[in-house]
Amino acid sequence: MQIGSAVWTGLTVMTMLLLAQWEVGCWGMTLNSIPLRPASLRPLRASVGASLQRHKRNWVWNQFFVLEEYTGDDPLYVGKLHSDVDKGEGKVKYVLNGEGATSIFTIDENTGDIHATKRLDREEQAYYTLRAQARDRATNLPVEPESEFVIKVQDINDNEPKFLDGPYNAQVPEMSPVGTSVVEVKATDADDPTYGNSARVVYSILEGQPYFSVEPKTGIVRTALPNMDREARDQYLLVIQAKDMVGQMGGLSGTTSVTVMLTDVNDNPPRFSRKSYQFAVPESLPVASVVAKIKALDSDIGPNAEMDYRIIEGDGLGVFRVAPDKDTQEGVITLQKNLDFETKSSYTLKIEASNRNIDPRFLSQGPFSDTAMVRLTVENVDEPPIFSSPLSKMVVSEAAKVGTIIGTVSALDPDSTNSPIRYSIDRNTDLERFFNIESTTGVISTAKPLDREANAVHNITILAIENLDPSQVGKGVALITVMDINDNAPVFAIEYETFLCESVGPGQVIETISAVDKDEPPSGHRFFFSLTAETAGNMNFTLRDNKDNTASVLTKRSGFQRREQAMYRLPVLIVDSGTPALSSTNTLSIRVCDCDPDGTPQSCGTEAFMLSAGLSTGALVAILACIITLLVLVLLIVTMRRRKKEPLILDEDRDVRENIVRYDDEGGGEEDTEAFDMVTLRNLNVVRDSKARRDVTPEVPTLYCSRPPPYKITPDNGIFREFIWDRLKDADVDPSAPPYDSLQTYAFEGSGSVAESLSSLDSLSTDSEQNYDYLSDWGPRFRKLADLYGHGDSSNIFSS
Numbered sequence: 001m002q003i004g005s006a007v008w009t010g011l012t013v014m015t016m017l018l019l020a021q022w023e024v025g026c027w028g029m030t031l032n033s034i035p036l037r038p039a040s041l042r043p044l045r046a047s048v049g050a051s052l053q054r055h056k057r058n059w060v061w062n063q064f065f066v067l068e069e070y071t072g073d074d075p076l077y078v079g080k081l082h083s084d085v086d087k088g089e090g091k092v093k094y095v096l097n098g099e100g101a102t103s104i105f106t107i108d109e110n111t112g113d114i115h116a117t118k119r120l121d122r123e124e125q126a127y128y129t130l131r132a133q134a135r136d137r138a139t140n141l142p143v144e145p146e147s148e149f150v151i152k153v154q155d156i157n158d159n160e161p162k163f164l165d166g167p168y169n170a171q172v173p174e175m176s177p178v179g180t181s182v183v184e185v186k187a188t189d190a191d192d193p194t195y196g197n198s199a200r201v202v203y204s205i206l207e208g209q210p211y212f213s214v215e216p217k218t219g220i221v222r223t224a225l226p227n228m229d230r231e232a233r234d235q236y237l238l239v240i241q242a243k244d245m246v247g248q249m250g251g252l253s254g255t256t257s258v259t260v261m262l263t264d265v266n267d268n269p270p271r272f273s274r275k276s277y278q279f280a281v282p283e284s285l286p287v288a289s290v291v292a293k294i295k296a297l298d299s300d301i302g303p304n305a306e307m308d309y310r311i312i313e314g315d316g317l318g319v320f321r322v323a324p325d326k327d328t329q330e331g332v333i334t335l336q337k338n339l340d341f342e343t344k345s346s347y348t349l350k351i352e353a354s355n356r357n358i359d360p361r362f363l364s365q366g367p368f369s370d371t372a373m374v375r376l377t378v379e380n381v382d383e384p385p386i387f388s389s390p391l392s393k394m395v396v397s398e399a400a401k402v403g404t405i406i407g408t409v410s411a412l413d414p415d416s417t418n419s420p421i422r423y424s425i426d427r428n429t430d431l432e433r434f435f436n437i438e439s440t441t442g443v444i445s446t447a448k449p450l451d452r453e454a455n456a457v458h459n460i461t462i463l464a465i466e467n468l469d470p471s472q473v474g475k476g477v478a479l480i481t482v483m484d485i486n487d488n489a490p491v492f493a494i495e496y497e498t499f500l501c502e503s504v505g506p507g508q509v510i511e512t513i514s515a516v517d518k519d520e521p522p523s524g525h526r527f528f529f530s531l532t533a534e535t536a537g538n539m540n541f542t543l544r545d546n547k548d549n550t551a552s553v554l555t556k557r558s559g560f561q562r563r564e565q566a567m568y569r570l571p572v573l574i575v576d577s578g579t580p581a582l583s584s585t586n587t588l589s590i591r592v593c594d595c596d597p598d599g600t601p602q603s604c605g606t607e608a609f610m611l612s613a614g615l616s617t618g619a620l621v622a623i624l625a626c627i628i629t630l631l632v633l634v635l636l637i638v639t640m641r642r643r644k645k646e647p648l649i650l651d652e653d654r655d656v657r658e659n660i661v662r663y664d665d666e667g668g669g670e671e672d673t674e675a676f677d678m679v680t681l682r683n684l685n686v687v688r689d690s691k692a693r694r695d696v697t698p699e700v701p702t703l704y705c706s707r708p709p710p711y712k713i714t715p716d717n718g719i720f721r722e723f724i725w726d727r728l729k730d731a732d733v734d735p736s737a738p739p740y741d742s743l744q745t746y747a748f749e750g751s752g753s754v755a756e757s758l759s760s761l762d763s764l765s766t767d768s769e770q771n772y773d774y775l776s777d778w779g780p781r782f783r784k785l786a787d788l789y790g791h792g793d794s795s796n797i798f799s800s
Contacts, residue, residue, distance in 0.1 A: 064114065064151045068122040069158050078105065078151060081112035083134040085143045093137045098130030098148075105130065105151065114151075122153040123190045155192035157252060161201045161242035163187050166256030174230035174262040175361075176223050182212065182260055185219040187242030202247040206255065208238030216247075221258060230262040231299045266304035266359040269368040270296035276373040283339040284381040291320060295330040296353035296370055305329060306356040316347035316376065333374065341380040342416060349374040385411040385421050385464035387476035392462075394444065397483045398452040406435070409442040411464035411474050419468040426461035426475075435460060435480070444478060452482040453518040486578025488518040490527050492586045498553070499604060500568070501595035502560050511553040512546075513588065515574045525549060526577035532585055534571070541570050541590070553588065562592040562604065 064079040086092040096107040096114070104118050105128070133146040163185060170183035191198035202216045213224045221238065238258040245251030272294070279292040298305040309322045309331035319339075322331045331351060354369035362368075387409060394407035413419045423442045425435060435458070436447045442462075457479065464474040493514040500510050515527045529551030530536075531543045540560075544552045553570065568590040575583040593601035772789035775782045 063149065065154050066116050066120060066151055068120045068153045068156055070116070070119055075106070075115035075117050078114040078116055081107065081114065081132050081134075083112075083144060085134060086112075091137055092134050092143060095133050095135055096130055097133075097146075099128040101130055104128070107132075120153045122155045122192065123159060125153065126192075127152045155195050155198060157191055157196070157198035157245060157250075159190035159198075160252035161187035161189045161244055161254040163240075163242065163254060163256035166258075168256065168258040169261070170221070170258060171261045171263050172223060173265050174234075175227055175265055175267055178223055178226050180223045182221040182223060183258060185214070185221065185240050185242075185256060185258065187219070187254060187256075189244050191244065197245045197248070197251075199244060200246045201242045201244050204241050204243070204247075206239040206241050208236060208258070208260075211236055212238055212260065214240055221260075228262060229267075230264050231268065234262045236260045236262075264301050264304050265362075266300055266355060266357055266368070267362045267365070268299040268304075269366065269370065270298045270305075270307050270353045270355060271370050272296045272353065272372040274372065276375070278375045278377065279333075280377045280379050281335070281339060282379045282381045283341040284383055285335055285339060287335055287338060289335050291333045291335055291376065292374070293325075293330045293332050294351065294372065294374065295328070296372075298329070298355070303357050304355070304359075307331075307353050308356055309351055309353050311349050312352050312371070313350035314348045314374075316349045319347060320349060320376070322349075322351055333376075339378050340414070341378045342414070345378045345380075347376040347378075349376070380415075382469060382472060383414050384472040385413050385419075385466060385474035387411045387462070387464065387474060390476055392476065392478045394478060394480045395483055396446065396450065396480060397485060398450045398487070399485045400446050400450060402446055402448060404446045406444045406446065406480060407478070409437075409444065409462050409476055409478060411442070411476065413466055413472075417468060419466040419472075422465045422467055424463045424465065426463055429459065429461045434458060437462065444480075450482050452484045452520075453488065455482065457481050484520050486519050486521065486576065486580065486582055489582040489584035490515040490517040490525075490574045490576045491584055492516075492572075492574075492588075496588055498588060498590045499593045499595075499601040500555070500560055500590050501593060501599055501601065502562060503558075503595060504555050504560065505558045506555055508555050509552045510541075510555060510590070511588065512550055513553065513572065514550045517576055519576070519578060521578055523577075528575040528577075530573050530575075532571040532573050538570075540568060543570075543572060553590075560592050562594065566592055566604070568592070 066076060066078050070076045081094050083092060083094075090110065093109040094107050094112040095109065096102070096105060104116060104120070105114055106117055107114050128151045129148065130151060131146050131148050133142050134144050135142050165186065168183055168185060172180060172182045185203065187201050187203070189199040189201055193199035203214050203219045204216065205212065205214045205221075209224070211223070211225050211228065212221055214221050219240070219242070221240070236259070238260060239255055240258055241253050241255045243251045243253035277292070277294055281291050285291070294309075296307060298307065306326075307324055307329050309324050311317060311320065311322055319335070319337045320333055321336050322333045324330070325332050331353060333349075333351075350371060350373055352369055352371045354367075358368050388411065389409075392407060392409050396404065396406045400406075409423065411421050411423075413421065420440075421442075422439050423437050424439065425437050427433065432448065434446065434448045434450060435444055437444050444462075460478050460480065462476045462478055464476065466472040493516045496511060496513060498511040504510065513529070515529075517525055517527070527549045529543060529545045531538075531541075538556075540556055542554050542556050544554060546552060551572070570588045570590060572586050572588055573583055574586060575581050591604045593604035595601050772786060775786035775789065778786075
């Protein structure tokens with residue numbers, strides 16, 4: 001570092017050890033890249049050899065070195081700064097600034113000695129840049145310009161190699177040749193790779209031999225044995241070591257694990273566990289059903305274990321097929337045709353299983369396939385009857401009479417028993433019972449008249465039942481088509497609404513009509529239109545048949561006036577082309593209207609008269625709304641009056657025998673006789689005639705010509721007394737009963753009623769002074785009552 005004529009001196013332990021060699025062999029060069037000024041080292045150089053000469057140069061060193069991880073108790077000496085201005089008089093002081101100044105590095109301001117006060121780690125920071133300056137102690141002014149120098153931390157082997165990507169997982173195919181690359185491991189050393197061997201790493205394998213090896217310099221793991229079989233062992237665990245100092249003694253080391261998986265190759269053929277299989281198959285098994293499953297074993301996995309199955313020999317070709325199950329690799333045997341025990345009772349198949357993906361490298365080991373024999377035994381099953389034709393198509397005319405034979409179905413028992421068959425119709429498919437079937441012959445006939453227009457096709461299910469085993473039921477379908485006959489007359493296609501303008505002239509078409517017919521003749525419809533004989537000669541309209549199943553209505557005159565006649569009815573005769581031909585008369589209503597210049601009707605018929613009277617459509621709607629409102633009000637009034645006139649007699653459905661009225665009133669004890677009338681319970685013979693029972697409907701069994709003798713039946717005192725005492729006893733022992741006197745009300749119906757007849761007919765024989773003559777003023781409906789109750793002669797009203 002240049003500081004005028006000053007010389008900076010820096011010494012470390014290693015620098016002093018190497019200084020003699022530098023003086024002898026490299027004079028005038030640098031000591032570990034540290035420029036030196038000759039004047040600073042003149043005494044040390046003289047001790048080495050006085051014979052060496054060199055020229056004076058104008059340069060100084062600018063680097064110091066310090067060892068990392070120093071563990072001594074005293075501060076580590078780094079070097080010394082010295083200026084030629086410093087004459088040793090103490091007038092110069094040295095100042096240090098920069099990275100780590102005062103915190104890590106300190107300087108003696110008198111001598112310029114630099115020390116490290118903390119342990120340094122090169123892996124954390126490799127060098128420090130500082131600035132030094134010599135200042136006058138008295139004035140604190142610089143005596144030389146500030147110069148910069150570097151303190152480098154010198155590396156020692158204090159870091160072991162590390163596998164940053166470990167542990168490793170690798171794969172290699174089984175049966176790989178020796179030397180096949182498996183994986184490359186990589187260890188890093190944090191020490192300085194440019195200094196010594198601290199960061200030079202070599203690899204070795206600690207575990208995993210003799211199956212695998214590792215290259216010492218590259219760390220590539222390779223196979224070391226041939227023919228490693230996955231089926232025998234599929235996983236290996238290796239331990240790899242990385243050691244620095246080129247593997248020499250004293251070097252640091254690190255390890256990692258490598259898990260090697262052997263991947264599968266197709267080196268094993270499929271093999272059946274047995275050479276023959278036997279299965280039983282019921283003859284009723286439906287087509288496409290699974291018959292059996294067989295499986296060839298393959299030690300390989302994945303695509304290398306995928307297999308194909310095929311039938312290569314046997315009498316079951318075409319009856320059975322075999323296909324692989326992609327999930328389980330089983331051979332699934334399915335049925336292709338119906339089985340019949342009576343025809344053939346067993347089948348034999350030779351099935352081959354072969355690998356789908358074959359590795360040519362292993363073909364020398366033999367064929368990658370195997371075969372097995374499969375015997376299928378058909379089991380006899382009691383089968384339901386089978387129709388000779390599952391679908392029978394039949395036709396019948398809708399004019400067919402009841403009992404007409406339509407067709408015949410037949411079914412047979414496929415079993416050896418050959419049971420007789422009984423036929424019937426599934427009525428769920430013939431709800432209206434249009435058809436019958438003869439139970440023994442299968443002859444189908446009509447049971448009701450048919451109508452093609454209601455139902456053109458009948459799809460009925462025929463049941464064939466075995467007589468010996470009714471549980472065996474076969475089903476067949478009879479499709480019966482009803483043939484059409486001409487039994488429907490043509491009618492108007494739509495409900496026509498024809499308008500006739502008052503300004504229309506003669507010969508003008510006012511309507512085009514068409515017809516429809518429910519029948520469907522094979523050659524299509526052909527309709528003929530004409531006016532009826534009665535209206536053929538009318539002077540108002542005429543009809544023209546357009547020969548295309550339409551007709552046009554034309555006017556024969558002009559001068560139609562809606563005030564004279566608002567509506568015309570024109571009978572139209574329509575005849576179809578069927579055999580026999582049918583016809584119908586349809587009436588076309590024609591309304592006379594007032595039209596605008598474009599011929600659009602404006603007002604027609606009765607509405608026109610009302611409009612001419614000055615009533616608009618809105619006024620008509622308002623009048624109609626008022627009328628409806630009045631009607632609703634009248635109905636409400638009538639309903640309210642009927643509700644007010646409901647009889648006071650209680651409904652029969654209501655139980656009024658025990659209507660208890662509760663009053664929260666505390667009695668005064670036995671002395672209190674004002675709250676309740678105890679006479680009601682004590683004297684049962686007292687009958688209050690003035691109070692009539694309103695909870696009993698009066699009953700009038702007969703009508704008397706004269707007043708019947710009045711009678712009162714006093715209730716049986718013994719019965720009532722016994723009933724009331726029983727109730728009182730129950731009340732006395734009831735713990736929930738009140739402790740004070742209370743009125744117990746009992747509803748009891750004795751052997752007779754104390755009420756007399758409530759019929760007003762009894763008043764005929766009474767001497768009542770009531771005058772009922774006013775009933776005559778109420779109209780004819782009350783005249784009969786007026787005759788009965790009036791003062792007129794009523795002696796012969798009931799003559800018998």
